[in-house]
Amino acid sequence: MPGLTTYPPFPEDIPTCPLIVVDYQLVRAGNEEEINKLWKAATELGFWYLRNHGVEEIDDMFEMGHETMALPLDEKLKFDEKGASFGYKVPGVMILDDNGTRDVTEYINVSKDDALAWPAVVHRTYPSTVNEHQENV
Template identity: 35%
Template sequence: MELSEIMPAMPSTLPPFPNNVPTAPLIRISLQKILSNDVGENERFFTACKELGFFYLDLQNTHEGTSILNDADALFDLGEQFFDLDLEEKRSYDFSGQNSYVGYKGYGIAVIDKAGTLDRKE
């Protein structure tokens, strides 16, 4: 299956997009169809992964999709609670000394440009 087969043309009333601006297609893959072993959707999924390396996962109309969205909401809530902690508590989750990207990173730890400017984000 070719990329052109999984990316249908979309009619539009908008002015034409400029030809000199690079773009990438955003393929919508249905979780519902994947879970029901839809052969065509499985082929579209494989092609999108192989040819593009990314896709939009449509979570509508599935218990699993609702569960994923609920879990994401819970993680955002947890993130807010974490960043409300006092600085010393957050620092106890700094694992940079173990060469790990996991955990807390405080202000001014990362260099963000060639001039050596430090970041301003936790």
């Protein structure tokens, strides 16, 4: 669905759960309160946000995503791998339920084999915006 500018509201009948924010620097420093917070998140919720983790490389991943999604549609479509889960996908390509509801997500999926073998190409090629960031992500 090229041109999609709005998203459906989150369903009200689906329960949500607030995630605990854990400060990794405090955990490493031995802060008992933060350690207990991490334990609770890990044993009760199973998920948590981790801040001050020192993994700034994620910034490069987000930059790669923004640059890639900002490419003109005709450029992104060159990397559409019909019938495969990898490559570029336009919104609406995935059917979500038995009613035929389609997704609203545009994405590019990079094969793990291609990412690990970079700069060698194992399965497919990707936009230059992906290749420019591969070494750092």
